[in-house]
Amino acid sequence: MSQARIPGPLVALAAAGLLLFVLPLAGLIVRAPWNQVWPALTAPETATALGLSVFCSLTATAVALALGIPLALLLSRTSGTIRGILRALTTLPMVLPPVVGGVALLLAFGRRGLIGAPLYAAFGLQIPFTTTAAVIAETFVAMPFLVIAVEGGLRGLDHRYEEAARALGAGSWKVFLRVTLPLLRPAVFSGAVLCWARALGEFGATITFAGNLPGRTQTVPLAVYVALETRPEGAIVLSLILLGVSLAILIGLRDRWLGEP
Amino acid sequence: MTKWVASLAALLLGSCAGNQGSGPPPTVSSIVVFAASSLEPAFVKVAGRVSPKYRLGVVFNYAGTQALSSQLMQGAQADVFASADTAHMKSLQDAGLIGGSPQVFGHNRLEIAVEKGNPKGIHTLADLARAGLVTVLADPSVPAGKYAQQALARAHVTVHPASLEPQVTGVLGKVSLGEADAGIVYVSDIVSSGKVDGVAIPDGQNVIADYPIAKLKSASNNQGADEFISYLLSPEGQSIITGAGFEKA
Structure with missing residues (x-):
């Protein structure tokens, strides 16, 4: 396949863009106290934070898939003002500073919150400071990435396949599961990856809504922040570990799910 | 910010x-x-x-x-x-x-921050260990958290905090929003916040920064x-x- 040459200035700009990503990474790698990587990796606190991060981010992604795909479907079927409003509401968490998102979550799900207060009164249920709160915070911040990706996929979909399935007698549920969803696979996959990555790095909403307790709500970004104050080397090592795990999962998943080189 | x-x-x-x-x-x-x-x-x-x-x-x-x-x-x-x-x-x-x-x-001394009117009736550090009470502390990596730890040790109290906030403002915020029942902060935080009440900690247990x-x-x-x-x-x-x-x- 022959491709048009990319103009020189664009290549230079692309290189500058790439440098912006690569230089901070290089900084982390060059400055890392490599002799401390193994002790830090095997320290129980690291395993606890890492385990919690992986658990929370994957759970948040699963919740986002369950709620986000239907939401994207709804968005793609609306138009005009309603669509504008729905889309603005969906993308709001992307522009909101995460700390503000955390406060908003407290005002909704906290003991004094809109939903939280009746829950607390009826069942004594307290959401803040629990792992559930960490998952909610991550879902809140990360789900828009999935919704946007899936909605884009839906808009680019060739609806003749769905029409054909319907004409052959398939019900709406069956069309969704057997035709729409498989066609959406690339969009769902890339949306899920973005969503998961955002959830994994989440800090502001989590610390505000869920607090910071090792083993319960202290995910790796929170552990990095706390460590940065007392032992910066430890923070660098933790960041590297998070990077390594993310890279491994991203590369591994890509091959398995899409079968692309 | x-x-x-x-x-x-x-x-x-x-x-x-x-x-x-x-x-x-x-x-x-x-x-x-x-x-x-x-x-x-x-x-x-x-x-x-x-x-x-x-x-x-x-x-x-x-x-x-x-x-x-x-x-x-x-x-x-x-x-x-x-x-x-x-x-x-x-x-x-x-x-x-x-x-x-x-x-x-x-100098700044520590005080227990509680909700206005002290609805949970918290009067001593020992009260913070009560079951069902949501207590939030500053992380021991920040001075306020380190001092709180020292004060609790002096009072021979073991607290199971719901969160270890990396900033004192986090502790104060969670108490003033009513999400936590109590937290240990500086007297100056309580004075400047105005949204929480302070419960004094006796000199023998207090830590003066x-x-x-x-x-x-x-x-x-x-x-x-x-x-x-x-x-x-x-x-x-x-x-x-x-x-x-x-x-x-």
Whole structure:
């Protein structure tokens, strides 16, 4: 396949863009106290934070898939003002500073919150400071990435396949599961990856809504922040570990799910 | 964010001074003060007096003491450093970054922050160990958390906190929003917040934090730094400090 040459200035700009990503990474790698990587990796606190991060981010992604795909479907079927409003509401968490998102979550799900207060009164249920709160915070911040990706996929979909399935007698549920969803696979996959990555790095909403307790709500970004104050080397090592795990999962998943080189 | 607010405040102060035709002449020089976040309410007032008096613009960088100290270690440029503990001041001194000798300008003691009206009836540190009570502490990596740990140890109380906040403001916020029943913070935090009540901790259990201030060796405005520090130690400066909930040096 022959491709048009990319103009020189664009290549230079692309290189500058790439440098912006690569230089901070290089900084982390060059400055890392490599002799401390193994002790830090095997320290129980690291395993606890890492385990919690992986658990929370994957759970948040699963919740986002369950709620986000239907939401994207709804968005793609609306138009005009309603669509504008729905889309603005969906993308709001992307522009909101995460700390503000955390406060908003407290005002909704906290003991004094809109939903939280009746829950607390009826069942004594307290959401803040629990792992559930960490998952909610991550879902809140990360789900828009999935919704946007899936909605884009839906808009680019060739609806003749769905029409054909319907004409052959398939019900709406069956069309969704057997035709729409498989066609959406690339969009769902890339949306899920973005969503998961955002959830994994989440800090502001989590610390505000869920607090910071090792083993319960202290995910790796929170552990990095706390460590940065007392032992910066430890923070660098933790960041590297998070990077390594993310890279491994991203590369591994890509091959398995899409079968692309 | 606090940094922004501080710079904005300094700008406003500067422009106010400049706009008054009959008032004091506009500021001619400025200093950068790195100050522990717990000092913000007091230092905003101090700057309000110092600026017109010495025609000095004061720009603050408020953050946790440990964050400020690591910024300074990494080569951040400032004239004055006000710390929430002597340990961080000492390590900066050992690194050769402090110009003069640090002077303690105030003390802060711990208090239990509870909701207005103290609905859970919390009267001692031992009450914090009660089952079903949601207690939030500062992380031991920040001075307030370290002091809280010491106070609890002195009272022989074991608390299972719901969260270890990396900043005292996190503790205060969670108590004032009603999400936590109690937290251990500085008296000055309770005074400046106004949204929570304070329960005193007896002297035998309390930990008193020393707040030292010093000019940095890299100061670009030596005179301004000296003026700020001497005002803080003057009777006038000290009354602002005590008004904000601190104790006199």
